[in-house]
Amino acid sequence: MRALHVTAGRLCAWALSAFALVACRGKHGHDTPPTPPPKHAEQVQIEPRSDMLPAYPCSGCHADRKPRPEKYVLKEFHEVRNHEFSHGEDAFWCYQCHSIKNIDKLVTSTGELVSFDEAYRLCTACHGDKLKDWRAGMHGLVVGNWNGEKRKKSCPACHDPHDPRYPSLKPEKPPAPSKGLKAF
Amino acid sequence: MKKSLPMFREPDACSCDEHGHDHDHGDHDESRRGFLKLAAGAATALAATSCGTKPDFDALLQKHYKVMTDEEKKKVFARLEERTRAITGVKVHITDPQPMDGVHFAYALNLSQCNGNRRCVEACARENNLPNDPEIRYIRVIEVDNGSQHLEKGTVHYNPEKVPQKGKFYLPVQCHQCDNAPCVRACPTKATWKEPDGIVVVDYNWCIGCRYCQAACPYHARRFNWVAPSIEPERINPNQGYLSNQIRPVGVVEKCTFCLHRTRNGRYPACYEACPTGARKFGNLADPESEVRKIVENKRVWILKEELGTEPRFFYFYG
Structure with missing residues (x-):
């Protein structure tokens, strides 16, 4: 019987505090959004990348070139990237990510072929x-x-997979120094 | 020659050379001074009429934005559009987008990604018709030493060949659209207020230019128009909002409005679109699926000068 009393008491207290909370919320209108937010077409598309690649499809050149399966320093025909390879230290080489069977595709560690548009699957x-x-x-x-x-x-839109650090940029001009009220 | 936009105080801003103002050359005779004053007054009055710019009584008698009817607003916008066209030859369109129900705008900025390139600063200037001389910019990017929060030891004048510099991080500051905005409370004429979607706006027509709000703002987010802004006609953005980027008259305070003429139409602010690094995140805090909401829920966000209790809508985070 006593337990019941305690429970009822607690219930009362809870109801009171809940009421107080609601009343308080009502007073300061901005605490609660007045109506649910507008629904927007939330289907976020992932921007395809293959159209933006200057030399795509790769098979344009590679169709009649024999792949070299060993590790080597790539020097010719990839001038678009005029920088060093710096990703994963020595662990990576071309065919870690590019498919040796189909040069127009990427390949995951499980051997699945992935298009350039889904490169994020490899990165992640x-x-x-x-x-x-x-x-x-x-x-x-x-x-x-x-x-x-x-x-x-x-991912590759900002991070070149061969050198993933975001490139440094030339900054826009600094603000004009404040030299008193020169405008007068 | 750059054409300026003298809005309220035409006689002062008149650029005609032939109406040179008289000056007192050190003779302190009272009667002569009085005469000169009169003469100067007459000269300015003449200047005003012969320049074709008479004092704008419609602007003087304009009601506060909040009590204007739609009809009255339409007339005001038409008058402002005509004025800009007459002075600069640019046809602009002034609109008045309204806050949306259930939308609470917020900004989040990823300090791990910001590299201080200032693209946002310049994009903001172009979007919001900010003058170059004297320069007004809403966003300041502070370069601070890594591992410190000493913003007062940082600089906004950094200008290396390439950013980011080693050992530095970059912290852009603009209007934080505070929920408990000190600037709004400081305004003696109620010319600035907080809109239901969280944006703090200024009715440029009701601002008397006392600059109390500028002194009250702890984020240095408000700017004062010391002279009639001079913007090259080709730089004028014709898509203007009455409460945001319409060309401001001389002697009023202005500020970042989260580009409300864009954001209330569902678009992103200009600074957001200009950021190449993806450091800037903008959206509706009341929408559980929005990017800013996810950031506020999942990241360790912090705000500037939390101890002042201003409750900003502008969050910083790392990640």
Whole structure:
């Protein structure tokens, strides 16, 4: 019987505090959003990349070239990238990611062929923490509209897989120095 | 020659050379001074009429934005459009997009990704019709030493060949659209207020230019128009909002409005679109699926000068 009393008492207290909370919320209108947010076409597209690659399809040149399965320093015909390979130290080489069977495709560690448009699947095999953030829109570029159609950029849009650090840029001009009221 | 836009105080801003203003050359005789004053007054009055720019009584008698009817607003916008066209020859379109129900705008900025390239600063200037001389910019990017939070020891004037510099990080600051905005409370004429979607706006017509708000803002987010802004006609953005990027008159305070003429139409702000690194995130905090909401829920976000209780809508995070 006593337990019942206690429970009823607690229930009363809870109801009272809940009421107080609601009343308080009502007073400060801005605490609660007045109506549910507008629904937007949330289907976020991932921007395809193969159209942007200057030399794609790779088979254009590679169709009549024999693949060299051993590790070597690539020097010819890839001038578009005029920098050193710096990713994963010595662990990586061409056919780690590019398919040796079909040069127009990438290959995952399980041997699955993946198109260049889905390159993020390769990247995130190692960088799983970034995958979570990128999926949620917390990492990476999202273009379009915040309320409407939006497109997500894939990893290689910013990070060249052969040299993933974001390139340094020339900054825009600094603000004009404040030298008193010269404008008068 | 750059054409300026004298809006309220035409006689002062008149650029005609033939109406040179008289000056007192050190003679302190009271009667002579009085005469000169009169003469100067007459000269300015003459200047005003002969320049074709008479004092704008419609602007003087304009009501506060919040009490204007749609009809009155339409007239005001038409008058402002005509004025810009008459002075610069540019046809602009002034709109007044309204806040959307259930939308609470917020900004999140990833400091791990920002590399201080200032693309946002310049894109903002172009979008919002900010003058170059004297220069007004809404966004300041502070370069700070890694491992410290000493913003006062940082600089906004960094100008290396390439950014990011070693051992530095970059912290862009703009209006934080505070929920408890000190600038709004400081305004004696209620010319600035917080909109239901969280954006703090200024009615440029009601601003008297006392600059109390500028002094009250702890983020140095407000700018004052010391002279009539001079913008090259080819730089004028014709897509203007009455409460945001319409060309401001001399003697009023202005600020970042999260580009409300864009964002209230579902678009991203100009600074967001200009950022090449993806450091900037913008969206509706009330939408559980939005990027900013996910960031605020999942990342360790922090705000500037939290101890002041301003409750900003602008979050910083690493990741």
